[in-house]
Amino acid sequence: MTLKRRKFVIAAIILVLALGYLGYKGFMASATYYYEVSEFIGQQDSFADKNVRVSGTVATGTIEKQGSTLKFTITDGQKDLPVIYKGVVPDSFKAGGEAVVEGKLNSAGTFEAKTLLAKCPSKYEPQQTGG
Template identity: 35%
Template sequence: MVALIAAAVIATWALRSQASYFYVPSEIVADPPGAGRSVRLGGMVENNSIVTQGDGVTIEFIVGDGKARVPVRFSGIVPDLFVEGSGVVAEGRMQANGTFYADKLLAKHDENYMPRELDSMTAAERDAAVAATTE
């Protein structure tokens, strides 16, 4: 019984250090996570907010939820679906200056998303292409 309880305590402690909590901008502004704590920030990339820095791989943008805005800084390759006005989940840490430093970006799309390759096709051609890939 003691070994089972000890294993549960160790597993809980290990998972606690690996957990990544999810916040929306209004939550992260109202009650910021502790410095250095790994969290996820989700919201919409505000229009006209993406700025590429001189090094070509660092971008800064604003994530909002209609109630609050959080500046985000990311260095790396952005996902193809990452555009202004779209949903994003950024994994990283909040800094003391109020900027969220992201280690990873996950772009989200809605059910109306259409890959660029299919965008120029007619509806009938798209349906035929989708049907061919599912057979």
């Protein structure tokens, strides 16, 4: 009955995995997917060397592209966070839009992002003709 036994083990592993993930999800509910800018700045010491996600609105006029490096500032209306990022820039990224950056604060006080995610618009609107 080795085949049956193996199936049993696989099934048990899958079940445990599924339940484990559910537990992880529950844990994630208390941990957070991202922090707001003020929350991050307020607790920045506790994040010292950890990879964190911060979300904020891209402040208008702060976007600078220097070669492959992108610089901008995100804000939540109360505090600002300068960000520097190298990599693929998502289409939805623009001034005034929301972005989520993942990375660490560097010694100069700038957030070095490894990942940049732009939030989708909360409304879908038809393009104005011309394109």
